[in-house]
Ligand SMILES: Nc1ncnc2c1ncn2[C@@H]1O[C@H](COP(=O)(O)OP(=O)(O)OP(=O)(O)O)[C@@H](O)[C@H]1O
């Protein structure tokens with residue numbers, strides 16, 4: 384009787400769905416098996432990761448043939464090496480909504496069984512986590528302690544830094560030593576860790592290079608890393624001067640209408656609608672702005688906020 388009353392009270396005060404949802408989350412949490420820093424929880428076999436990652440990028444990351452190839456080669460090459468001389472440091476560059484965050488999530492998914500919920504994956508956003516210039520010294524020491532503690536706990540830790548172009552140079556400087564060539568720093572070896580930087584730096588120059596190549600009659604898929612690399616290097620290699628610790632600068636090309644159509648079809652399925660190609664094409668013209676004005680070739684904000692735009696439109 385008392386139990387029934389208590390339940391009634393609870394259901395009355397919370398929305399039933401929320402309550403049972405929270406209860407389930409809590410139950411899942413306490414019953415979930417503990418995650419260990421071993422092969423059971425982390426895929427350390429480079430072939431396995433390579434195959435899965437290649438397939439996932441091929442299926443889900445549209446229009447990024449350069450980024451996909453470099454990522455697969457970089458990650459598998461690193462994992463193939465039993466004794467890497469330094470941690471793997473990748474730097475993703477491109478304008479908004481081109482798939483940088485998505486690509487980093489696909490890497491995580493293929494390495495860690497628990498994906499983004501893994502305790503070995505650490506995500507930072509400069510604007511959210513390090514917002515105040517006056518607190519830089521505190522952020523520096525906290526971040527250093529965090530990285531050191533977590534790599535001590537698991538050598539195969541991953542650290543992702545979003546909005547890297549908005550990160551205070553002092554904070555970048557403070558984490559550089561972890562990414563450098565050194566056997567051990569303060570008794571801890573960082574050589575098996577992975578660092579990924581995400582930023583919009585260099586986005587404009589990548590867009591320009593893509594447009595120039597298109598105007599010269601080249602197919603998008605003919606564009607090679609070398610074509611973009613030179614332009615990218617002049618604009619980002621030295622931003623904040625961290626270039627020497629970065630192993631791969633990875634360009635994300637601006638997305639075209641055909642990719643927006645693909646993103647819209649994905650969202651349609653997610654919304655429980657039928658993904659009709661014709662309808663998606665119609666939407667792609669209505670909900671997205673393209674540049675340059677006369678040719679309308681490239682989406683200004685990539686596939687960002689497609690879901691909400693689609694909802695608004697419908
Ligand atoms: N190349 C792509 N292929 C498939 N989906 C994409 C692609 N680019 C973006 N998206 C989708 O668009 C949304 C935004 O993408 P994402 O967050 O990865 O962009 P971003 O490059 O990190 O942008 P920002 O620079 O603003 O952080 C996500 O829902 C993502 O799935």
Ligand SMILES: [Mg+2]
Nearest residue numbers: 483484545581
């Ligand atoms: Mg992002």
